[in-house]
Amino acid sequence: MSVESVTWERHDRRSRLLRFAFALGGLIVVLASWQYLELDLRDFGGATAAFADLATRMFPPHLEYAPEIVAPLIETIHIAAVGTMAAFALSIPVAYLSAENLTPNRLTYALGKVIVTVSRSVHTIIWALVFVIMFGPGALAGTIAIAVRSVGFLGKLLGEELEEIDAGQQEAISSTGANRFKTLLYGVFPQIKPAVVGLTIYRWDINVRGATILGFVGAGGIGVHLYTAVDSFAWRTVAIIVLAILFVVILSEGVSAYARTKAQ
Amino acid sequence: MLETHDLRKVYPTGDEALTSISTTIEGKEFVAMIGPSGAGKSTFVRCINRLTEPTSGTVELDGTDLTALSSAELRDARRNIGMIFQEYNLVERLTVMENVLSGRLGYVSNWAAFRRKFPQEDIELAYEILELVGLGGMENKRVDELSGGQRQRVGIARAVVQNPKILLADEPTSSLDPETSHDVMELLTDIATDHDIPVLINIHEVDLAVGYADRLLGLHDGELVFDGTPEELTDDTHGVIYRGEELTTTEAKRAIPAGGRR
Amino acid sequence: MVAETEQPRSTWHRPTTFYDHRVKWGIYVALAAFLAWSLWGILAGVGLSRFTEGLGYGVTLLQTMYPPRTEAGDLVRLGDRLLESVAMAMVATAIGVTISIPVAFGAAQNLVSRPIYLLSRAIISISRAIDGLIVAIIAVMAFGFGPLAGIIAISFKTVGFFSKLLSEDVEDINMGSIESVESTGASRFQTLVYGVVPQIVPRFVGLTVYRWDINIRASAIIGIVGAGGIGQLLMTAYSRYEFDYVASILLGIILVVLLAEYVSAVVRRRVQ
Known part of the structure; x- marks a missing residue:
């Protein structure tokens, strides 16, 4: 059933186009947001290290x-x-x-x-x-x-x-x-x-x-x-x-x- | 004794559901109202206890005009009218016993109702009636665990426990299978005899009506077009009720004695 | 049964969902006692008069909030920060959803081995149990003030929510169609792409938009602990007792939140 309905949708060009536009729009907005916030991938790399550092400092919990x-x-x-x-x-x-x-x-x-x-x-x-x-x-x-x-x-x-x-x-x-x-x-x-x-x-x-x-x-x-x-x-x-x-x-x-x- | 006089109902949409119905039901008569869907059968039954407010005319129960009552007086009057519904209309999440006892709500205080505390006599009566309708031992079951036939029996028990002066039933069998329908009709006729009260039911299955009723009322387009015994229901009169055919004058006179049957 | 019917019974007790009536009343009494204790715990220190007094302060507060501040410079700052909040929600949704996909598949009982399942479930539980602001306050201390801490906190919360719901959908996948794809000799990856993905895409989109809506709400307040967005401006105005500006900021937040809710509802209806 569901395979059939998917194949049917595949052939519907308009809905396909709409979906593509929706996905592309989402991607653009996310990238623009990224730019607006002046984020840098390196920050996230640093974040992982900082979290690891934090975890060691938290251990052992202060019972x-x-x-x-x-x-x-x-x-x-x-x-x-x-x-x-x-x-x-x-x-x-x-x-x-x-x-x-x-x-x-x-x-x-x-x-x-x-x-x-x-x-x-x-x-x-x-x-x-x-x-x-x-x-x-x-x-x-x-x-x-x-x-x-x-x-x-x-x-x-x-x-x-x-x-x-x-x-x-x-x-x-x-x-x-x-x-x-x-x-x-x-x-x-x-x-x-x-x-x-x-x-x-x-x-x-x-x-x-x-x-x-x-x-x-x-x-x-x-x-x-x-x-x-x-x-x-x-x-x-x-x-x-x-x-x-x-x-x-x-x-x-x-x-x-x-x-x-x-x-x- | 129930007497309607010139009972009329016009819905806000302008549909005239009932046009001047005058009839009398008394004794332990088992009266079935038949007619095509949309004829106004349900409206008629619901106008009697004013679940649907009639537009004009009167409904008298043992001499009291129900249409003239204030809402508090109507509540007291409704205690004397048992009603059975097509979809049972039971409180699904309560037990069988609570549903039956809810027929006595008009007699207990708010506080007792809140605590689910009913007088001993009511409980004894409820047990008795549960036996009568064939649900002995089921009092603690929740209604949503029951079958359709069992539910309708609970619905009947709730109406009978009121010790009503008349029993109304709005399509009591149309949600049931044929066999259960017969059981329910039989139960209703027994109740009419045993409790010495009239029963008015509206029903679209003509064979059930003919099989169990003492008297038939035929409704077509909100008009009472037949009033007689099941034997008097000929193919011609059937045509009048269901297809709105005109009868010859003599036949019409035979079918509806002037002024209804007294 | 017959013996019972011979004698009319004059009492009836409603059966209870608890073991018996004593247990039921015991639970009720315990609950009432607990609530009374709680009420006492809250009111003991302050007294009821403080409560009525507070209502009076409420009126004064409303008076200082009205009219909300509308100076151009303040509104520009407000708009800037609101935009920052929305942008944070966008990025955090994207990151959170991306991380959620492997976690969701890991948390689907029918697809993975036991240890992976348990690990994924643990991630989900922890993420769901800890409030976003707690994560944010720790993240701020670790990486400093600003949107980065907020994005990390919101992404973290997104993972728990999204993986849980998505994994339920993955578990509900129609195995028949997977087998039918597998039976054509497809590889494991191909099976995933053709057998699994089409079944969950609509739900996936709906959930993403739903979570985005929640993330907008979260990003509007996360600045209260310094993690970026409009909340930071709110906290500044609040600590300076600029309540007319607080009013403008709150109105801005409510507007954005309602707008996001509306957009999310419309998109979800179209997807389904």
């Missing part, structure tokens, strides 16, 4: 430092947990507004879309910059940054989930004489529950990763320590921190994957 990073690691996990929880609570009304079939009117729909777009197009670290000014340096600013960035993600995906619910189930429940609340509870919520649980856990997993860098702008977590260690060229300390981050992130990824299969 004695490990106890010092337990508290900031826990803070990182706290930031991710509270940020996700707050985002979850906020995303429910946002999802409701941005679901075309449920939103009260076109104005609320637009409002929902604006919230989702603004939240999603600004990176967590930029949100953190803003909230550090407002709430001072520390975990609170980081948590709010995580929450604000996650609202758009959860609101968008839950909204799409709400748009796809089966209206028949809702109708059947309301035809038994159930009120709106009970209809939501029985006719709507069971349909979106796996998505709600799955997406929230998934976002939590992403947020654990995101929370590791908040410290670069003073918004709490392990990043503060990493920043200090890198700044003072304490490479063996950097190594232990990166290893600890790897451990926490991979662990939370495992927990997230397991919990999501359970939520089906």
Whole structure:
């Protein structure tokens, strides 16, 4: 089948030409970018050597430092947990507004879309910059940054989930004489529950990763320590921190994957 | 007793789905509404519990005019009307028991509904009805694990557990294979007799309707063109319902006694 | 079953996905306790009043941000740096995707030996687990400030993402058509070119464009740690409290990000 379709495309000159133009255009843009950035292949050669050098400096990791990073690691996990929880609570009304079939009117729909777009197009670290000014340096600013960035993600995906619910189930429940609340509870919520649980856990997993860098702008977590260690060229300390981050992130990824299969 | 008077439905697109339907259904009558697709069968059934809002006319159930009710009153009235759907419309991710018990939602508090806590009598009734529809022992199965026939039985159980005064069924067999369709029709006739309630179903399979119903209503283009027993459904009347043929006056009089059948 | 049906039962408990109801409640309580502990951990040091106070500062901040700065010189600098970010994303995508190809084939279980598979998977895991900014901050220290560090960091992140998704496609390849090419007596390389490549090219293009879109977002912020692009300008303006300029920069970033998202969506739709 697929071999046939490929042969067919081969004979289609127009699409072939288009593809060629697309590839050539891409190549030109990349080369122009290379030129614009004044890059030199030798830089990359040097990079390999520098990385090798760095690796030797990082070895062996500074194990004695490990106890010092337990508290900031826990803070990182706290930031991710509270940020996700707050985002979850906020995303429910946002999802409701941005679901075309449920939103009260076109104005609320637009409002929902604006919230989702603004939240999603600004990176967590930029949100953190803003909230550090407002709430001072520390975990609170980081948590709010995580929450604000996650609202758009959860609101968008839950909204799409709400748009796809089966209206028949809702109708059947309301035809038994159930009120709106009970209809939501029985006719709507069971349909979106796996998505709600799955997406929230998934976002939590992403947020654990995101929370590791908040410290670069003073918004709490392990990043503060990493920043200090890198700044003072304490490479063996950097190594232990990166290893600890790897451990926490991979662990939370495992927990997230397991919990999501359970939520089906 | 269900009585519709001059029931009319015009959709916002301008399509007139029902033109002045007046009829009465009572006792433990098993009434099947037949007609080609697009005749308005489904609209008629859905207008009774106002899942589709009728444009004009009245629907009276045991003397209460449903079309005049506020939304809170309508909710209370709907508790007395069991409805069975073509696509079952079960809550796929809940268990059989939860789906059956959802027929009692109109009677429990919001808080009890939230905790999935139903009164003992309701649970006893649910078990009883599950036996009745042949799903004994299946209460803990999730609905999405069931076959089509089993799902429709759950749908029937959900309607019957309401202890309704009338049972409506919107094409209950068209998603089922022929054998299961017969089982479901049989079950519905049994329920009509055992629970002493009328059953109104709309159905496009004429042979099923003729085989099980006490009375047939024929709908063509939103108009009631036949009302009689299955025996009275001749080739001519069949033609009226399905091809919109004109009957001679005498035949027409025989087919539709003036003012509907009382 | 018959014995059960003789007596009507008056209780019913919903079966749970957990082992039993006690385990379920145990997990719920543990989760609630964990969240309470987290909340306490975040708020203990600051208190709720700091939160409400912060909202007040937010209003002041918005006032200093408005109107955004529009002086010609500042806008030129802004445009320059934005262009630098886009160029970084371009180069990093090209480099990252190129490196990804061997890694992706190495991570496809059906094509390679076990040790190569495990090595490739390890590269992917590490690349995915570590945030780009962490790589960037280390790269900056190793090679100095500027786009080079940013490109290295973004390329590194691209490899993990791209190889993982591409390897899944490689694993899904229709073996039948490979065999049909092989049966003509083609060499291993020829089999790859005629049997494997045509099957994954559309997906490959789609993924590249998708990742390019993500890389635009990344290159816009990576300068926060000095790794080049618009982020560097943002950080300078931020540390000088020039919040009206920060506003212009943020608007510029959002514009470019949305534009990239749009282009990426259009191209991906056309490819598929």
